[in-house]
Amino acid sequence: MKVALLSESPADESALRVLVEAVLRQRPGFVAPGFRARGWPNVAQVLPAVIRHLHFNTDTDLLVVVVDADDSVVHTARHDAPGYFHPQCRMCQLRAVHRQTTKRLPRAHGRDRVLRAVGIAVPAIEAWYLCGRDSRVSEAAWIAGQESGRAPYSRSELKWRVYGTDRPSLPQESACAVREVSRHRHDPRRLENDFPGFAALANDLRGALVPPLSDKKL
């Protein structure tokens, strides 16, 4: 399997490689260099071009996109209902961009389209890094904070808890990211449980392992 990553930094990309391998239980080929976006909404802006590039110019099977939720509406099971779309939910938006971009693409490189795996880190990827280390940090805690109007932590506080500073250097950030997600290398279920935004990514990844119905021998 050949996987492309669209992320916000090299540190995020290093962590995502570990997590993708953990979920797939195999080491896929990664497209290098990875694709980069300058935060939200730039991710959604560059996504159509990235999808078309991968579809026509490469033999990539799967595109992994992970963005921070920041203060946006958190994706919930209700959003997964057929035909539902929440305009302030980044998961809904990214899935819609993928759906619209791939809708009329002709076949290329032996496949109908590049599959997508979308994850939303709530509120930032540093929250994922704290999973299993700080029980106060979870998607449920963040949503409860949004509902009560009192955020349980800020992006800056998460950085302090992960890196010991809110201004980590890139090597420091990358090393820390890989170290933290390596806890989930053999079993990502805790991360899936505490962070549904990661569970959605994991489900997409596992779905990509299943050959599409048209390819199956009936």
Next chain:
Amino acid sequence: MIASVAFRHFKALRNAQVALAPFNVVIGPNGSGKTSLLEAILSLRPLSAHAPGAPAVPRPRAKAAREPPQIDFRFSAPHEAITARMSCRSETGCDLLHIEPPGAAGWPALQAELATIRGYVLDHGALAQPAKRAAGAELARDGANLAAVLAARRAAAPDAFSALTEEMLRIMPEFRSLELDEHPDGRVEFGLRLAEDGLVPAAELSQGVLYLLGILTLAFNPTPPCVLCIEEIDRGIHPRMLREIRDALYRLSYPKSSGSTRPPVQIVTTTHSPYFLDLFRDHPEEVIISHKRGRAAHFERLADRADVKELMREGSLGDMWFSGILGGVPEE
């Protein structure tokens, strides 16, 4: 450190103030006072060397009727009680520094700090030049004696030299060593050896590689200045590499973050890169916007905008700046 600078009748800065943080990135259109801010800070160094109140050069009679330019500096603790007022003969020549209160007890210590202020407008042509070993251990304003600085550092501060080399090679993995060639006639040259072998002499290195090496040389200076001003920090650097540049400068401004115990260095730098600005999403207090209206300019800290949080939800800082929402764009 400098807490604030206030300008009166100085070039485009007719009546402008700016509070300075440990790290400051200044954005704005051409001619909006970015360089004037840096030049004013750099003027503190020579003027502070003279006794307070004594002109550095003979002072001609001021022209009547027009109010002369004036720049006031305030400082952070432990020098918050001191104000330095720079008086100028003209908009291009400031020659007098008054200290308030006169005879302030903390002035000698502050004076010693101000003597270390440095400013750079790096030039890739200058950075690549061979240098005389005797050119010293301190980088010239345009980086002209980089080779001599590297040689001096290797000799006097081998750990700092190793750290600088290690960082350079980490960022540019196509190279495997930084090599210095010291000639018997006192000339020093440098080059970078490719990982696959073959030495690339300085004159043949790309502009971006030279700028990166220049900035890292400043960032890994074992005896850094108290204030460091750098013009156009993004010059020649690929957008994806700008994070490394910011990190190198953060290393100076926030030494604790990199495990160092030395005093922080105040950084004031300018940029025209929206990509560099994007890197300050989590720290809008470090961004200064220079606004220009007609011939007059003034400063605004991004963090002082009431709508800054909402703006950052809508898009990247770089895009917001380019669009004009943040201001700091040319009049068209």
